[in-house]
Amino acid sequence: MNDDQWANACFETRAIHAGQDPDPGTGAVITPIFQTSTYVQEAVGIHKGYEYSRTDNPTRTALQTALASLEGGAWCLVYASGLAATQNLFYLLRPGDHVLLSDDAYGGTYRLVAKVLAPWGIDFSLVDMGDLDAVRGAIRPQTKLVWVETPTNPYLKIVDIRGVADLLADHPARLVVDNTFASPYLQQPLAHGADLVLHSTTKYLGGHSDVVGGAVVGNDPAVFESLKFHQNAAGAVPGPMDCWLTLRGIKTLGVRMDRHSANARAVAAFLGQQETVERVFYPGLETHPNHAVAVRQMRDFSGMVSFTTRGGLEAAAAVAAQTKIFQLAESLGGVESLIEHPGLMTHASVAGTGAEVEATLVRLSVGIEHVDDLLADLKQALSVVAEAAVPAD
Numbered sequence: 001m002n003d004d005q006w007a008n009a010c011f012e013t014r015a016i017h018a019g020q021d022p023d024p025g026t027g028a029v030i031t032p033i034f035q036t037s038t039y040v041q042e043a044v045g046i047h048k049g050y051e052y053s054r055t056d057n058p059t060r061t062a063l064q065t066a067l068a069s070l071e072g073g074a075w076c077l078v079y080a081s082g083l084a085a086t087q088n089l090f091y092l093l094r095p096g097d098h099v100l101l102s103d104d105a106y107g108g109t110y111r112l113v114a115k116v117l118a119p120w121g122i123d124f125s126l127v128d129m130g131d132l133d134a135v136r137g138a139i140r141p142q143t144k145l146v147w148v149e150t151p152t153n154p155y156l157k158i159v160d161i162r163g164v165a166d167l168l169a170d171h172p173a174r175l176v177v178d179n180t181f182a183s184p185y186l187q188q189p190l191a192h193g194a195d196l197v198l199h200s201t202t203k204y205l206g207g208h209s210d211v212v213g214g215a216v217v218g219n220d221p222a223v224f225e226s227l228k229f230h231q232n233a234a235g236a237v238p239g240p241m242d243c244w245l246t247l248r249g250i251k252t253l254g255v256r257m258d259r260h261s262a263n264a265r266a267v268a269a270f271l272g273q274q275e276t277v278e279r280v281f282y283p284g285l286e287t288h289p290n291h292a293v294a295v296r297q298m299r300d301f302s303g304m305v306s307f308t309t310r311g312g313l314e315a316a317a318a319v320a321a322q323t324k325i326f327q328l329a330e331s332l333g334g335v336e337s338l339i340e341h342p343g344l345m346t347h348a349s350v351a352g353t354g355a356e357v358e359a360t361l362v363r364l365s366v367g368i369e370h371v372d373d374l375l376a377d378l379k380q381a382l383s384v385v386a387e388a389a390v391p392a393d
């Protein structure tokens with residue numbers, strides 16, 4: 001089958017086959033790791049489409065073809081990290097242009113815009129993307145990029161992608177959706193009106209906490225040409241081994257996301273019943289303020305769950321330190337469950353910016369272990385809060 005034929009196959013089938021036909025030279029079923037920097041030419045300027053691996057590499061091409069297919073886009077470019085992909089996208093801007101950013105965008109995205117790009121003359125403002133009236137009011141004539149993340153981190157807020165796209169219908173600004181928390185299996189922003197999709201493939205797409213990478217997917221050929229030119233000029237490319245690990249990860253994306261979502265749903269329900277837990281943040285809960293939008297634009301609700309504990313910062317930090325299966329670590333989206341205290345860990349750098357998170361907030365990346373073990377682990381860890389919350393006599 002060629003790539004056009006795979007286009008008619010279902011998501012799970014394309015995840016395994018799109019861009020990943022057996023190697024024509026050897027019959028290898030799995031895309032080889034083309035660990036080469038250069039390619040022999042038949043004659044001067046006559047080659048097989050590959051000249052130098054900063055520009056192109058066959059393992060990278062396979063990953064790009066697969067990801068474009070999974071997001072329903074015409075093209076994809078992959079990068080050395082999610083932030084390298086983000087930086088490449090910002091090369092579409094020029095001094096004087098304005099970026100509208102979610103007020104709870106990924107901290108690294110905020111840092112890139114506020115600390116690196118703003119001094120080069122890129123203007124930005126922050127807005128609550130969940131409030132479409134606020135978004136309408138914040139769009140300026142100079143706005144060239146609108147940056148949406150959904151679900152957001154760490155409060156798992158949901159932004160109405162179609163709603164924001166409709167606001168931009170008569171405006172030249174491009175709508176970018178950071179789809180890292182959902183993955184293309186659960187949400188395909190291009191189908192909801194986004195112009196570009198960004199991924200940290202480090203998270204669910206890679207899925208095994210063993211590789212860092214990024215991707216941009218889109219449809220506009222002019223944007224592709226510009227991004228490709230700047231990526232080749234600036235060099236933020238992933239190595240073939242990293243592309244291969246990501247390709248291996250995406251083959252199982254569908255089954256992993258089904259299990260992540262099922263486990264997270266059970267964890268959110270369990271937390272909601274605990275006296276030691278104050279509030280649970282999960283878009284799959286009917287009580288989530290934007291549950292209806294989540295149902296409309298997502299197939300399921302992914303594996304991230306946040307909650308606040310009773311008993312203050314000490315209690316929340318104690319829970320995060322007390323779990324045995326949920327390992328205390330930053331990052332997310334791997335098969336193993338992780339727990340963290342955003343205020344002291346991932347979001348410590350936003351202290352003083354107005355984007356602080358609550359001191360009692362705990363964030364879970366729910367893995368694909370057996371749910372009974374995960375619930376038992378949370379139960380024993382929360383018993384610490386119960387003890388801490390009861391004053392000693």
Ligand SMILES: *Cc1c(COP(=O)(O)O)cnc(C)c1O
Nearest residue numbers: 081082083106178180200202213
């Ligand atoms: C991790 C992450 C990024 C940055 O990606 P890296 O691969 O760490 O550079 C961007 N957006 C979101 C939502 C992320 O979780």
